[in-house]
Amino acid sequence: MKHLFGKTGQWAFITVAMAAAAFAAGQGGDEAARGERIMNNSCLGCHDLRPIQTQAFDAAGWTMMVNSMIEKGAQVSTDDMPALINFLVRSHGPLPDGAGKAVLLNRCTICHDLERIRRHPSDAEGWEDTLSSMLNEGAMLTDQEFAILVNYLARNFGQ
Numbered sequence: 001m002k003h004l005f006g007k008t009g010q011w012a013f014i015t016v017a018m019a020a021a022a023f024a025a026g027q028g029g030d031e032a033a034r035g036e037r038i039m040n041n042s043c044l045g046c047h048d049l050r051p052i053q054t055q056a057f058d059a060a061g062w063t064m065m066v067n068s069m070i071e072k073g074a075q076v077s078t079d080d081m082p083a084l085i086n087f088l089v090r091s092h093g094p095l096p097d098g099a100g101k102a103v104l105l106n107r108c109t110i111c112h113d114l115e116r117i118r119r120h121p122s123d124a125e126g127w128e129d130t131l132s133s134m135l136n137e138g139a140m141l142t143d144q145e146f147a148i149l150v151n152y153l154a155r156n157f158g159q
């Protein structure tokens with residue numbers, strides 16, 4: 001795709017795709033966008049996204065974490081809490097325990113959130129293909145991490 005469009009064409013394409021996605025997502029998309037905006041405003045003053053991307057919590061876990069950040073000085077209004085927690089759970093939600101969990105959080109959340117992975121159930125062979133194409137995208141995995149992750153993904157995000 002990158003190579004087919006000039007800069008302007010590429011942006012036009014992205015704009016149209018984003019408009020279509022926003023239309024399709026409707027209310028849910030608005031709510032998610034609002035949650036993301038709240039996070040950007042309230043959570044990135046003291047640290048970057050990385051500590052958020054490397055956690056995987058459910059609603060109770062994120063509520064505790066956000067409350068502990070508020071104690072440190074983060075500002076989140078009561079009105080904004082539900083949208084923020086929803087967004088955090090949707091994008092950085094709980095993951096099954098297992099050897100691959102840490103690899104997934106450390107290696108795979110650099111370029112996109114976990115939503116991609118949840119939407120993409122595959123068998124072991126399919127995950128091997130996906131991981132190989134992620135290596136081409138620039139993901140960094142040792143051979144050992146590759147094997148651990150294929151196992152973990154096929155077991156927990158299999159078909």
Ligand code: HEC
Nearest residue numbers: 042043044045046047051052055065066069072073074075
């Ligand atoms: C006033 C500064 C401040 C703001 C604003 C802030 N944080 Fe933090 N956050 C910290 C500090 C300091 C640490 C590292 C110390 C610690 O882990 O307790 C941290 C660590 C974290 C961690 C990693 C915790 C761990 O145990 O590894 C997460 C997750 C996190 N913040 C999430 C958030 C979220 C979500 C928000 C927005 C609601 C937020 N932070 C806003 C100061 C802040």
Ligand code: HEC
Nearest residue numbers: 107108109110111112116117120130131134137138139140
């Ligand atoms: C260096 C950036 C980067 C890293 C790190 C990365 N990805 Fe990706 N990933 C991408 C890009 C870019 C796409 C979109 C590629 C496309 O649509 O063709 C993508 C798409 C995906 C998809 C959707 C594929 C599809 O066919 O729809 C899955 C699943 C995925 N990544 C899983 C992973 C896993 C698991 C890891 C951890 C090993 C990972 N990614 C690490 C960049 C990355």
